[in-house]
Amino acid sequence: MASATRPATVRERVADADRSVGRLLLVAAGALFWGWLVVSWVNRWLGGVLVPVGQPLVPAGAVEATLAALPGLAAYASDAAFVVELSPDLARGTWLTVVITAVSLVLGFFIAVPLAVARVYGRFSSWLSLGYTELLRGTPLLAQLFVLYYGLNLASYVPGALSGVFPRNVVWVAILGFTLNGAAYQAEYIRGALESVEEGQITAGRAIGLSKLETIYYVVLPQGLRYAIPSWTNEFVYLIKYSSLAAFITVPELYYRADQIASETFRYTLIFVVTGVTYLALVLTASKLMARVEGAVAIPGLGVEREE
Amino acid sequence: MSDGDFLGVTDVSKWYGDDQVLHDVSFEMDRGDVTVLIGPSGSGKSTMLRCVNRLAEAQEGSIRLDGEEVLSPDIDVDDLRREVGMVFQGFNLFAHLTARGNVALGPRRVLGLSESESRERAAAQLDRVGLADQMDSYPAELSGGQQQRVGIARALAMEPKLMLFDEPTSALDPELIGEVLEVMHGLVDEGMTMLVVTHEMSFAREVADEIVFLDEGHVVERGPPEQLFERPEKERTGRFLERIESHD
Ligand SMILES: Nc1ncnc2c1ncn2[C@@H]1O[C@H](COP(=O)(O)OP(=O)(O)OP(=O)(O)O)[C@@H](O)[C@H]1O
Ligand SMILES: [Mg+2]
Numbered sequence: 001m002a003s004a005t006r007p008a009t010v011r012e013r014v015a016d017a018d019r020s021v022g023r024l025l026l027v028a029a030g031a032l033f034w035g036w037l038v039v040s041w042v043n044r045w046l047g048g049v050l051v052p053v054g055q056p057l058v059p060a061g062a063v064e065a066t067l068a069a070l071p072g073l074a075a076y077a078s079d080a081a082f083v084v085e086l087s088p089d090l091a092r093g094t095w096l097t098v099v100i101t102a103v104s105l106v107l108g109f110f111i112a113v114p115l116a117v118a119r120v121y122g123r124f125s126s127w128l129s130l131g132y133t134e135l136l137r138g139t140p141l142l143a144q145l146f147v148l149y150y151g152l153n154l155a156s157y158v159p160g161a162l163s164g165v166f167p168r169n170v171v172w173v174a175i176l177g178f179t180l181n182g183a184a185y186q187a188e189y190i191r192g193a194l195e196s197v198e199e200g201q202i203t204a205g206r207a208i209g210l211s212k213l214e215t216i217y218y219v220v221l222p223q224g225l226r227y228a229i230p231s232w233t234n235e236f237v238y239l240i241k242y243s244s245l246a247a248f249i250t251v252p253e254l255y256y257r258a259d260q261i262a263s264e265t266f267r268y269t270l271i272f273v274v275t276g277v278t279y280l281a282l283v284l285t286a287s288k289l290m291a292r293v294e295g296a297v298a299i300p301g302l303g304v305e306r307e308e
Numbered sequence: 309m310s311d312g313d314f315l316g317v318t319d320v321s322k323w324y325g326d327d328q329v330l331h332d333v334s335f336e337m338d339r340g341d342v343t344v345l346i347g348p349s350g351s352g353k354s355t356m357l358r359c360v361n362r363l364a365e366a367q368e369g370s371i372r373l374d375g376e377e378v379l380s381p382d383i384d385v386d387d388l389r390r391e392v393g394m395v396f397q398g399f400n401l402f403a404h405l406t407a408r409g410n411v412a413l414g415p416r417r418v419l420g421l422s423e424s425e426s427r428e429r430a431a432a433q434l435d436r437v438g439l440a441d442q443m444d445s446y447p448a449e450l451s452g453g454q455q456q457r458v459g460i461a462r463a464l465a466m467e468p469k470l471m472l473f474d475e476p477t478s479a480l481d482p483e484l485i486g487e488v489l490e491v492m493h494g495l496v497d498e499g500m501t502m503l504v505v506t507h508e509m510s511f512a513r514e515v516a517d518e519i520v521f522l523d524e525g526h527v528v529e530r531g532p533p534e535q536l537f538e539r540p541e542k543e544r545t546g547r548f549l550e551r552i553e554s555h556d
Binding site for chain 1: 361363386387389390393394396398399400401402403404413414417418445446447448449462466
């Protein structure tokens, strides 16, 4: 680009330096977090190839001894050892949180797109879509989960093919609940984005002989879905946090595990700070990821171009 | 004069709600004719054009295109549209596709050409409108004049037997109008049948076989350019032309 040949101003160089320090820290923290998670998961799947299943990746005693020897950090040594001690449980819970969120989000997307299309371009189906969306957005998510789990007792109807996948069938109930609920929210975001695609392009699509559905598929959706990414990212972030409601129908995800440990050890503050940081790391990962996706699929010449 | 062998518009009337926007509009075209529709804003020019490819539905009258009744409930509207190209005032390019992608979409998805055939056809059409070097640019990276030429190439790629132009240069900066008109002149020379709404009177004067003057949905007057421009029969035509020409 043109900027490659233009020397940077002093101000730009300072800003660049600041940005790269910040970015470096963030990348390091992210690598540490995901490294810990993935190694913990793999260790468990492979039956404890690195450390016995249930044991922290590094011995808590060693962490405590190291920190105790460092001036200034000694005061935190026992807290750190405690966190290391419970890290295998957190990693296990985080796995379910990640899986539930990711699967629900993807399944919800495939329901949300037809819902949004029906809402914008349908006649009768537009009312159906509206009804669905309002019902699911207008009632508490927790109540929806309770209806599925306690009311309809769906956990006992999980088909055989699915029932071995997770240790407990209730995970599927949670996924169903978040899928149905998330679809309604995703549909709202996507609807807004579809409506922002210029009418004239639809006319042009029809004018070359594309049917209405073909025009939606080849012209409207490729643009609308791109435009939906920023607001859709909100739903992603919400879902990461709302997935903690699964704890109330006994899904042993991150929040459930944290709550369990806290009620056994009474170290509520420390445990929920660590849990909060874990959710934050997931949320930051999601938003960074989506920002990248947005940049990667951006239409050249439209809106802000990607930096770098 | 045309005998309407190719396109025969007869007593077409169209209402939006209770508003009648076209009143018994009639005109004819032969193959290879260029007819220019002129008239003040809101007179129904765009609506008339859209009735021809059924983007708008006329309630009364007849439009015969190449022996077929366009307004018949039995015709396949998508088939009709693949034979009638349309160029829009606002270009209406598909924003997420390159110039080539815009032109190739119809051949690929409507005509069912293969990926490589449709890309080749797109390249040929873009070359025809002088954009061989901009094939991989996205609409937002092109000037208005270039965008409109892509719009023309997109319509041409369907190999239409009739081209509709709805004020193709009205949204363009004055210095970009020429390149679009040049492409249109080229089409005239190739013998394309064209129904054009425009305020470019010099273009109309040069290439039109017939000018149709619409006002408030009525055909006030029609005839060859030399007659309409030099010796308009109706006073309203004269007044309109004076107003337009003084703008040029
Ligand atoms: N979709 C629509 N719904 C209702 N009324 C419409 C619609 N489209 C056009 N009209 C009305 O029909 C009349 C004719 O409009 P049309 O767009 O055909 O005029 P025009 O001659 O093309 O004008 P312009 O030069 O401004 O493009 C106008 O009164 C307009 O308000
Ligand atoms: Mg118009």
